[in-house]
Amino acid sequence: MHLSPVTELTDRARDVFRMIVENYLGTGVPVGSRTISKLPGINLSPASIRNVMQDLEELGLLSHPHTSAGRVPTEGGLRLFVDGMMQAAEPSPAEQAAIEGKLERGAGPIEDALAAATSVLSGLSACAGIVLVPKREPVLKQLGFVMLSPAQALAVMVGGDGSVENRVVDLPPGVTPAALTEVANYVSSRLCGLTLQQALARLTEEIGAGQAALDQAAQELIARGLALWSEDGSKRPVLIVRGQANLLDQAAAADLERVRQLLDELEGKQEIARLLDSARAGQGMKIFIGSENKLFALSGSSVIAAPYRGGDGKVVGVVGVIGPTRLNYARVVPMVDFTAQALTRLMA
Structure with a gap:
């Protein structure tokens, strides 16, 4: 249904519509013609107001609940009121x-x-x-791995704010308990205090320069842990x-x-x-x-x-x-x- 803009309403229709909306928003109950006729500033009989209300209903601005003789604004009517008629009051x-x-x-x-x-x-x-x-992108304080089986480990990720994330990760082939200790030591000495993005960038840089002193499996495991933590952070409420x-x-x-x-x-x-x-x-x-x-x-x-x-x-x-x-x-x-x-x- 096409909703007329405020400028297309007559002065009388605009006044009646505004009063209905303001009264409804204040009370939460349908507004009848007798209620509007008793308000100051309106010089119309209840019968004349009912005619205007009927016109506004045909325009899609008001609806008529079956259990009441009064009208309530439609969602479209509320939008028209908010965008073009509302007189905002600053907080006290x-x-x-x-x-x-x-x-x-x-x-x-x-x-x-x-x-x-x-x-x-x-x-x-x-x-x-x-x-x-x-x-806020979390800052890495600690990333450790506890072996659960030859194929899986528990990744324990601690943020600079004290937050802790525990997730089970699949291990790359060839990872040993000693390699897990090596990974934790590398993170503590080289990546601690960095954001996830910074940590991944440094890891990539040092691997490229041959300075990481980590085998391929350990490198992959750190990258997996950082990516996993990043994913958790994006899902956190x-x-x-x-x-x-x-x-x-x-x-x-x-x-x-x-x-x-x-x-x-x-x-x-x-x-x-x-x-x-x-x-x-x-x-x-x-x-x-x-x-x-x-x-x-x-x-x-x-x-x-x-x-x-x-x-x-x-x-x-x-x-x-x-x-x-x-x-x-x-x-x-x-x-x-x-x-x-x-x-x-x-x-x-």
């Missing part, structure tokens, strides 16, 4: 202080500050807060979610199946992380409403996300909220934007 000084107060960069990992910011954003917006953390309980409000009681679906979707962090990752390419806010993104087609949820930047000005992560399509966009959009700006200052 108290809200700004609450967000910034959680971003004190202490001695702990940056993830702690990001999680704290996500929690306060969740509380202020009454949504689930989400943040895509900066991807990089999404922090806080405040899922905020989605279980009173209005959700009548739509528990939708909420259950959304909570299930939040469990699939990698899918949401990929969605947020698409916001990295943008220069500003991204708003996904309902089925505009197939991930939330069933739950009818909205995502508001904004990128934040590192000290070099490049986008390093994304922060935002997930909630029902009826969330208060005028209040939440600038709140997410402020949080992204605060995170950018933190990362500088």
Whole structure:
């Protein structure tokens, strides 16, 4: 169905539509003509308002739930409102202080500050807060191998941040327990303190120059271990979610199946992380409403996300909220934007 832009609506239709959307977003319940007729600034009878509502419904901007005489905005109507009619309200000084107060960069990992910011954003917006953390290439501290059988070994990879990864790897032909010790010694003396990319580059360089003092099997085993760790790092969840309980409000009681679906979707962090990752390419806010993104087609949820930047000005992560399509966009959009700006200052 073709949706008319705001400029194609009459002044009366635009006023009635805006009032319906704002009332619905505030209450979460269908809006009737009598409710609109009692609002200040509208000089129309309920009958005239019903006629306008019918026109808006025919345009695909409103829908008419079977169990109610009122109307609710469609996803297309919400998109029209957000893009062309919404009057955003800046976060209050108290809200700004609450967000910034959680971003004190202490001695702990940056993830702690990001999680704290996500929690306060969740509380202020009454949504689930989400943040895509900066991807950091791990630094190699130790890479050792414990022989399990002539054909397999347990690779133990320790990062500079204390993270440990254990994986079973297939051994190249000819590897002995003594060779495994030789490999560990080489990594400790030559590759410790390097990123994975740097370690692979040095290994390749020293092999090419004949300086590695490793046989072919040992060289191949180190390369396998580094590649395996790199693959693990790319699959590791990089999404922090806080405040899922905020989605279980009173209005959700009548739509528990939708909420259950959304909570299930939040469990699939990698899918949401990929969605947020698409916001990295943008220069500003991204708003996904309902089925505009197939991930939330069933739950009818909205995502508001904004990128934040590192000290070099490049986008390093994304922060935002997930909630029902009826969330208060005028209040939440600038709140997410402020949080992204605060995170950018933190990362500088």
